Structures are given as C-alpha cells and as structure tokens.
Amino acid sequence: EVITFSEADYEGVHLPHDDPVVITLLVEVFTMKRILIDSCSSADILYKHAFDQLRIPADQLKPVKTPLVGFAGETIHPLGSINLSVVAGTAPCQTQVEMTL
Numbered sequence: 001e002v003i004t005f006s007e008a009d010y011e012g013v014h015l016p017h018d019d020p021v022v023i024t025l026l027v028e029v030f031t032m033k034r035i036l037i038d039s040c041s042s043a044d045i046l047y048k049h050a051f052d053q054l055r056i057p058a059d060q061l062k063p064v065k066t067p068l069v070g071f072a073g074e075t076i077h078p079l080g081s082i083n084l085s086v087v088a089g090t091a092p093c094q095t096q097v098e099m100t101l
Contacts, residue, residue, distance in 0.1 A: 003088065003095075026087035030054055043068060046101040048079065056082065 013019070021037040032050065045068075061080025068076045087096045 023088070027084055028054055028056070044099060044101050054084075
C-alpha cells in the first residue's frame with residue numbers, strides 16, 4: 001500500500017515547511033508512538049530504552065561492528081541489530097514489513 005497525505009493532513013501547517021514527520025507504528029506486538037521519520041537519515045535507530053520495553057532478550061541482537069557518528073562528531077557503538085516486524089496503518093489500508101534496526 002502507498003501511504004499518502006491529504007489536504008486534511010496539512011491543517012495547521014504553514015507551507016512550505018521542513019518539519020519532521022512523527023508517526024505511530026505497531027512494532028512486534030507493541031504500539032510505538034512518536035517515531036521520527038527523517039528522510040535525511042541513513043540509519044534506523046531504536047534506542048535501548050525502547051528496545052527494553054519491547055521485552056526482547058538482548059541475546060537476539062546481532063553484532064554490529066560499524067560505529068555511528070553523531071552530529072557533534074561523537075562516536076557511538078551500537079549494541080547490535082535486530083529484525084523486527086513493523087505494521088503501518090490500520091486495516092484494510094495497512095502494510096507490514098521486516099525492518100533491521
């Protein structure tokens with residue numbers, strides 16, 4: 001399914017804009033709110049606090065050797081990566097994908 005936005009979605013938005021898009025998704029069996037969609041980002045990041053709330057055992061993380069470099073130049077070493085089921089939308093207009101986070 002293609003996800004599109006209508007004129008009603010722009011209510012209260014001053015165009016042109018560069019505001020981020022924040023959505024809610026079903027990740028595994030949990031509803032995750034305030035997910036930032038950043039089209040300029042090259043990484044899909046799940047913070048440890050959110051990972052812990054999913055109650056997935058840490059031994060399911062796959063090792064990651066590539067560090068992430070933040071905007072200020074700081075280096076962060078990920079705890080690992082994991083494939084999770086993500087559902088966007090509500091039936092009958094929804095899509096499900098496996099994402100590596």
